[in-house]
Amino acid sequence: MRKIIDEVSKEITQVLQRVDERQAVQLSEQIRSSKRIFISGEGRSGLMGKAIAMRLMHGGFEVYVTGETITPSISEGDLLIAISGSGSTGSIVQFSKKAKEAGAKVFLVTTNPDAELTKITDGVLIIPAATKKRRAEEPKTIQPLGNQFDQSVHLLLDAVIIHALDDSYEKMTERHANME
Secondary structure, eight states, rough: HHHOOOHHHHHHHHHHSSSOHHHHHHHHHHHHHHHHHHEEEEEEHHHHHHHHHHHHTTTHHHHEESEEEEETOOOOEEEEEOOSSSOOOHHHHHHHHHHHHOOEEEEEEEOTOOOGGGOOOOOOOEEOOOOTOOTTTTTOOOOTHHHHHHHHHHHHHHHHHHOOOOOOOOHHHHHSHHHH
């Protein structure tokens, strides 16, 4: 077991070290300057997106997750953070196109710099991790399916949010759920 834990940790560290810091800073600045933030992802990427939405809410940002019953319409001044390892997930492409039509900005978090979706987005954060597709340029991994991408998304977007925060620990704690 120790060998597996150490290898997973090593893999994630290697992925995060290869991230283009300028792309991460650009996303952080988009978060800061947006009126509202919408997060979209499918499967485990969607679960990582919900975790990121929660942290953004703790940070005082107005944030929504696509597909939820309370999610309002997106509009000009808003930001959609689209999470898709392949950059071609059907629903994510559709949400991104709708967001652009509404005048919102779209920022794609993906492994694929050549994804068609990159042509319509306002920014791209490339996470050089393995996905379930196992394209030739993806790193080797002992992990199944898209684990390496999803774990990297969570850690990297947490770092992006930390960079975007203005609030203190105390203010964030005040926003934390209190009906637990």
